Amino acid sequence: MTGDYADLSSALRSAYDFGSDYPHPRLLAAISAEIAKGQERRATGWFFAGAAAAVLAVLIVTGFLLIPHSSQPVQRVATPSPSFPSNLPPGVCVPTAEQLADPNATRIEAKLVTRETLSTTDPNFHQGWPPAIKYFWVVAEVGVFSFDNIPRPPLPTPSTPKPFHFVLSYLQGNDDNAPDPEWVAHPCRAIGVTANNGAWPAWFDQMESLADVKIR
Amino acid sequence: MRVCLRIRYERLIEGPSEQELIRRAKAGDKLAYEELLQPNLKPAARLARVLLGDPSEAEDAVQEASVKAWRKLGNLRTGSSFQPWFLGIVVRQVRTIQRGSWWSVIRVPSLPSAAPPTDRPWLEGEDLRRAVRRLSAGQREVVAMHFYLDMRIEDVAASLRLSVAAVKSRINRALRELRTALAEGS
Numbered sequence: 421m422t423g424d425y426a427d428l429s430s431a432l433r434s435a436y437d438f439g440s441d442y443p444h445p446r447l448l449a450a451i452s453a454e455i456a457k458g459q460e461r462r463a464t465g466w467f468f469a470g471a472a473a474a475v476l477a478v479l480i481v482t483g484f485l486l487i488p489h490s491s492q493p494v495q496r497v498a499t500p501s502p503s504f505p506s507n508l509p510p511g512v513c514v515p516t517a518e519q520l521a522d523p524n525a526t527r528i529e530a531k532l533v534t535r536e537t538l539s540t541t542d543p544n545f546h547q548g549w550p551p552a553i554k555y556f557w558v559v560a561e562v563g564v565f566s567f568d569n570i571p572r573p574p575l576p577t578p579s580t581p582k583p584f585h586f587v588l589s590y591l592q593g594n595d596d597n598a599p600d601p602e603w604v605a606h607p608c609r610a611i612g613v614t615a616n617n618g619a620w621p622a623w624f625d626q627m628e629s630l631a632d633v634k635i636r
Numbered sequence: 637m638r639v640c641l642r643i644r645y646e647r648l649i650e651g652p653s654e655q656e657l658i659r660r661a662k663a664g665d666k667l668a669y670e671e672l673l674q675p676n677l678k679p680a681a682r683l684a685r686v687l688l689g690d691p692s693e694a695e696d697a698v699q700e701a702s703v704k705a706w707r708k709l710g711n712l713r714t715g716s717s718f719q720p721w722f723l724g725i726v727v728r729q730v731r732t733i734q735r736g737s738w739w740s741v742i743r744v745p746s747l748p749s750a751a752p753p754t755d756r757p758w759l760e761g762e763d764l765r766r767a768v769r770r771l772s773a774g775q776r777e778v779v780a781m782h783f784y785l786d787m788r789i790e791d792v793a794a795s796l797r798l799s800v801a802a803v804k805s806r807i808n809r810a811l812r813e814l815r816t817a818l819a820e821g822s
Contacts, residue, residue, distance in 0.1 A: 443681035
């Protein structure tokens with residue numbers, strides 16, 4: 421089969437030519453350190469497991485006795501922006517001002533879209549987002565961003581810390597009923613980001629939305 | 637005696653065989669494991685990056701898979717090759733990341749863009765990457781392993797714990813999709 425499709429192999433290698441410096445030359449050193457750490461952990465693990473269990477037991481008992489019990493539900497800390505429309509579909513969250521106030525952005529727009537619209541319009545739509553998420557807030561930003569100020573979970577410093585000019589953030593628009601305690605604190609939880617040095621994409625402007633908010 | 641010396645000389649030049657490295661790594665020799673890992677890091681990272689899109693996430697996936705492979709080295713059957721087994725672990729790590737709710741695609745620097753349409757047999761550049769992104773996860777895996785990393789179908793099957801027939805079927809379906817994308821000029 422390979423012989424018949426040599427052209428496809430060559431087209432793929434050209435399309436995914438990551439250069440000779442990928443992956444980072446220190447990747448093996450990082451793996452080696454991680455393995456060594458694991459070996460140390462195993463050696464000392466049994467001792468610390470016993471000690472930790474004892475400390476945990478004391479803390480649980482003390483905490484149960486000292487902390488006052490409250491039956492009040494946890495308040496959502498969202499601070500709705502006044503510029504958001506009030507007629508959003510039921511159950512849809514409103515992003516907090518903090519989620520939309522990136523000081524590095526010169527232009528920010530947010531759109532509330534259905535899953536169906538996003539999946540057929542956005543070339544980067546991620547199939548792994550739980551199907552129960554029916555609405556997404558997509559926030560487009562233009563500016564000069566570095567890896568550090570892109571909203572994402574903590575990850576090691578990238579090997580190519582170049583600036584980005586365009587960032588799309590994806591916020592969960594409705595509760596997906598997953599057992600996620602973070603939802604209570606952050607109803608419009610960030611669930612993804614794409615960043616590149618391209619221009620503002622035409623598909624974003626053309627995307628059919630339920631709410632279109634120009635923040636800056 | 638001469639034969640014996642010759643074998644020893646060849647071993648000196650070529651270094652220990654893969655099976656010897658696997659045996660030593662299984663016995664806890666970290667350096668032997670690193671020697672096994674080193675030539676496989678580049679294909680692993682490239683495979684993960686094709687599947688995930690994000691260079692940092694791909695490196696994280698390979699790092700995590702490498703540590704898992706070290707822990708599970710005992711599961712590698714005697715006589716089996718290291719690469720298909722290891723790349724299988726990388727693919728499963730990629731799937732774990734893809735199943736997670738967090739998704740990021742950081743693109744730096746710009747990759748080559750699509751060439752002007754010609755009578756090319758396949759899409760190229762960004763057009764091809766977009767068409768590959770639209771394949772199902774399973775199709776993307778077999779295309780990346782077979783056509784991008786040049787792995788034999790038997791090795792792809794071993795990596796993904798599929799039958800050879802199942803891999804061929806996925807490849808055929810993926811090729812149909814890619815041809816359709818070419819016809820649509822996507």
